Amino acid sequence: MNDILKGRYIPGDSFLHRRNGTAKLLAFFMILAAVLTTDSVPGYLLIAAVSAAAAAMSEMRPTKTLGQVRHLRLFFLMLFLMNAFFYEDGQAGGLVLWSWGIVHLSVPGMIQGTHVVLRILFLMVFCNVLIRTTPPVQITTAIETLIAPLRLIRVPTAEVAMILSVALQFIPVFAQEADLIKKAQTARGAKFESERLRDRAASVVPLLVPIFLSAFRRADDLATAMEARGYGHRQTNGRGRSQRAAVQLPDVCLFLFSCLFFLVQAAR
Amino acid sequence: MDKMVGGESMEAVKGSGISFRYEWDGSAPFVLDGLSIAIEKGQFVAILGPNGCGKSTLAKHLNALLPLQSGSLTVAGLDVREEKQVWELRRLCGMVFQNPENQFVSSVVEEDVAFGLENYDTPPNEIPGRVSRALEQVGMTGFEKRSPHLLSGGQKQRIALAGVLAMEPELIVFDEATAMLDPVGREEILECMKILAQRGKTVIMITHYVEEAVEADRVILMNRGTILADGKPQEVLTSRELLEQCGLSVPMPVQLYDDLAKLGIRLGHCPLTKEELVEELCQLN
Ligand SMILES: Nc1ncnc2c1ncn2[C@@H]1O[C@H](COP(=O)(O)OP(=O)(O)O)[C@@H](O)[C@H]1O
Ligand SMILES: [Mg+2]
Numbered sequence: 275m276n277d278i279l280k281g282r283y284i285p286g287d288s289f290l291h292r293r294n295g296t297a298k299l300l301a302f303f304m305i306l307a308a309v310l311t312t313d314s315v316p317g318y319l320l321i322a323a324v325s326a327a328a329a330a331m332s333e334m335r336p337t338k339t340l341g342q343v344r345h346l347r348l349f350f351l352m353l354f355l356m357n358a359f360f361y362e363d364g365q366a367g368g369l370v371l372w373s374w375g376i377v378h379l380s381v382p383g384m385i386q387g388t389h390v391v392l393r394i395l396f397l398m399v400f401c402n403v404l405i406r407t408t409p410p411v412q413i414t415t416a417i418e419t420l421i422a423p424l425r426l427i428r429v430p431t432a433e434v435a436m437i438l439s440v441a442l443q444f445i446p447v448f449a450q451e452a453d454l455i456k457k458a459q460t461a462r463g464a465k466f467e468s469e470r471l472r473d474r475a476a477s478v479v480p481l482l483v484p485i486f487l488s489a490f491r492r493a494d495d496l497a498t499a500m501e502a503r504g505y506g507h508r509q510t511n512g513r514g515r516s517q518r519a520a521v522q523l524p525d526v527c528l529f530l531f532s533c534l535f536f537l538v539q540a541a542r
Numbered sequence: 543m544d545k546m547v548g549g550e551s552m553e554a555v556k557g558s559g560i561s562f563r564y565e566w567d568g569s570a571p572f573v574l575d576g577l578s579i580a581i582e583k584g585q586f587v588a589i590l591g592p593n594g595c596g597k598s599t600l601a602k603h604l605n606a607l608l609p610l611q612s613g614s615l616t617v618a619g620l621d622v623r624e625e626k627q628v629w630e631l632r633r634l635c636g637m638v639f640q641n642p643e644n645q646f647v648s649s650v651v652e653e654d655v656a657f658g659l660e661n662y663d664t665p666p667n668e669i670p671g672r673v674s675r676a677l678e679q680v681g682m683t684g685f686e687k688r689s690p691h692l693l694s695g696g697q698k699q700r701i702a703l704a705g706v707l708a709m710e711p712e713l714i715v716f717d718e719a720t721a722m723l724d725p726v727g728r729e730e731i732l733e734c735m736k737i738l739a740q741r742g743k744t745v746i747m748i749t750h751y752v753e754e755a756v757e758a759d760r761v762i763l764m765n766r767g768t769i770l771a772d773g774k775p776q777e778v779l780t781s782r783e784l785l786e787q788c789g790l791s792v793p794m795p796v797q798l799y800d801d802l803a804k805l806g807i808r809l810g811h812c813p814l815t816k817e818e819l820v821e822e823l824c825q826l827n
Contacts, residue, residue: 409653495639502607
């Protein structure tokens with residue numbers, strides 16, 4: 275269960291905990307852009323330095339910033355192999371080490387695969403830092419602030435933000451439930467741990483049905499509970515205003531630094 | 543049952559001839575069938591009935607989560623049909639539901655407790671004070687920054703209750719609020735109910751556990767959308783015939799009292815709780 279609960283908000287009082295949610299989200303987007311434009315060794319070193327700084331500012335151990343990456347090692351391996359074997363089509367002139375039909379193991383492919391894996395890895399690190407230092411309601415408020423202009427074209431921005439936040443905070447509940455159902459069905463002979471892909475795929479279906487059913491029941495319950503507590507009373511105003519912390523100088527600095535980071539990476 | 547003393551203001555709930563069905567196509571059964579109910583302010587009432595007898599349906603009428611189809615119903619002095627008063631009604635009539643997990647809108651305790659206050663445009667500088675007072679009332683001071691999902695069942699449900707209390711309601715309905723809890727959590731919530739009742743709030747405990755209904759001052763026994771019996775726990779919960787009629791069984795102490803009587807052993811009077819039972823048994827010789 276502790277595994278499931280990793281990668282969510284951890285209350286604290288670090289520098290990043292105290293930052294304004296909107297500033298953090300904007301900085302996250304800038305860093306995201308910076309990471310996606312990186313393609314050199316010095317670039318990755320800089321990103322590594324920035325992620326170490328982020329870990330320090332959030333008072334997390336650097337290894338903790340990786341969150342659940344461990345569970346995704348197969349996914350990363352697949353990403354790398356896909357690129358390594360399919361990046362070159364045999365005509366482009368890159369150094370091909372081995373060919374078989376349409377499959378070409380190439381050096382440029384391996385380099386590309388490394389890029390893709392590293393970028394996603396760093397994105398996950400920053401995403402983790404954001405989620406661990408920012409309560410969901412603040413993320414919601416930040417999203418609400420950022421999409422506020424859409425109100426002009428009649429998008430119900432407060433509702434969209436509310437949906438996002440509720441969805442976010444139900445993820446661990448579902449994960450816990452999936453785990454429980456999985457155990458129950460393993461006890462009844464389902465083969466989640468089987469080496470054979472077919473067995474594993476077949477065992478997922480009976481897992482999905484109860485999870486979906488329970489999701490609908492939960493959604494219904496939650497809607498009732500929210501309505502009973504007056505949700506919908508101030509539809510026109512949106513909610514959560516009191517959560518909106520004032521923007522302070524460090525918030526602005528955080529954002530400016532992330533912009534600078536992006537410019538440095540992009541200009542390389 | 544129709545106490546008219548003091549007129550309307552003495553009554554927290556006053557309804558008569560309430561009928562309800564979920565679908566309007568003549569064939570659907572009546573879930574509430576001409577039910578009438580009156581609850582005085584400050585009473586601690588248990589609504590007891592088997593699964594599917596319409597308890598939750600009745601509860602959802604009390605704060606207009608379901609529309610009144612026929613009959614009349616006034617809660618906290620407000621007519622539930624009056625659309626303009628719906629929000630005030632929901633503030634005055636708080637509700638705690640069965641599954642604590644499905645009531646949280648935030649993963650931080652204090653934010654969740656403040657949810658209702660924000661919906662009611664409470665001035666931001668008042669919110670922290672009211673949140674901490676609500677948490678204090680349920681004995682959860684110090685949990686402000688915690689995540690509700692990491693608390694025990696009883697603690698979760700107390701947080702949900704704090705969210706209701708922050709709005710300063712007049713009556714609080716607990717719809718099977720203990721049904722998913724372990725014995726410790728159950729005890730915690732029962733304790734909260736008793737304290738609220740002592741402080742003069744109207745408390746309505748909805749349950750299908752006979753043992754829980756014992757704790758209330760008055761028991762309303764429901765079956766198939768109507769009220770079967772209404773009275774003190776000593777009157778309603780000792781009647782094997784009534785309870786069995788709706789598929790419930792008498793509390794263990796009453797069962798034992800009856801069994802002993804069959805053996806020719808007479809206790810002073812019929813005990814309802816384990817404590818009373820022990821007392822009676824000690825007085826045997
Ligand atoms: N949303 C709904 N739509 C249709 N029927 C419902 C709905 N909710 C409850 N019912 C039916 O109404 C009856 C009473 O339900 P409910 O009030 O939840 O009972 P209780 O709370 O006493 O267990 C049940 O037979 C149930 O199947
Ligand atoms: Mg119910």
